[in-house]
Amino acid sequence: MSSSELVLGDAHVAADFRTFTARARANGDGAMRLQASGTVLAAYVCTLSAAALGESTPTVLGLRTMPLAEQASVDITVGLGSVADRLARLRDDTVFTVPTVPVTENWAGVLPPRSxxxxxxxxSTTLLEEAAHSGIRKVAELIPDRAGAPVVNSARGAVWGQPLPGVPAGLPAGAAFGALSLGFLVPGEASALFTSGRWTRLSTSRGHILVRTAAVL
Structure with a gap:
């Protein structure tokens, strides 16, 4: 049976959850997939994805794991707005009421493996920060005033789909943007890089960035 409430580890965990949600909403009022198993909550959000078939924008997800004070079982994709609303109204500073209205997002249907x-x-953090800031400037330069969605999406794909120079596994620049926008980069701490099939993972002590490459036909 799915849990209707999640008891977060403590008030600090609740604060981290609020910050993660707020940063995700700054990228667009999208969705979050919540998966709770035992005493661990995994919260996935999407920072970049292609808007249409054929676009080169990579699928870039952010993952934050958080401890729970009580056992729970949850697996639902919900709106970021509903998550933020419930985080603003926590009971006893730690009891989070799981939103009941699911939403459908293409990215949430295929999550990375756990092993x-x-x-x-x-x-290095420096390389990722520089790549993210450089990409943001390039996207802004490529998008003219009053540009339509196709132009915006094309510019984003051209910039964020490019592999980072000298970085293994063909990590796209979009991973740097995801890590910066979600606050996962830690000064002086190198990010660990992992691969599994079509997935690449960039991990720091603050969270994980997961990138799925397109299938080769």
Whole structure:
């Protein structure tokens, strides 16, 4: 039976959950997939994805895992707005009421594996920060005033789909954007890089960025 409430580990965990949700909403009022198993909550959000078939924008997900004070079982994709609303109204500072209205998102239907990851190296925080800021500037330069959605999506794909120079596993620049926008980059801490099939994972002490490459036909 799915749990209707999640008891977060403590008030600090609740604060981290609020921050993660707020940062995700800054990228667009999208969705979050909540998966709770035992005493661990995994919260997935999408920072980048292709808007149409054939676009080169990679699918970039952010994952934050958080401890729970009580056993729970949850697996639902819900709106970020509903998550933020319930985080603003926690009972006893830690009891989170799971939203009941699911939403449908293409990215949420295919999540990365939990095992089978192979380490492929590390990436410096400085490189990722520079790549993210450079990409943001390039996207802004490529998008004219009053540009339509196709132009915006094409610009985003051209910039964020490019592999980062000198980084193993063909990690796209979009991973750097995801890590920066979600606050996962830690000064002085290198990010660990892992691969598993079509997935690449960039991990820091603050969270994980997961990138799925397109299938080769």
């Amino acid at each position: 089978g990851w192979v380490q492929a190296g590390t990436v």
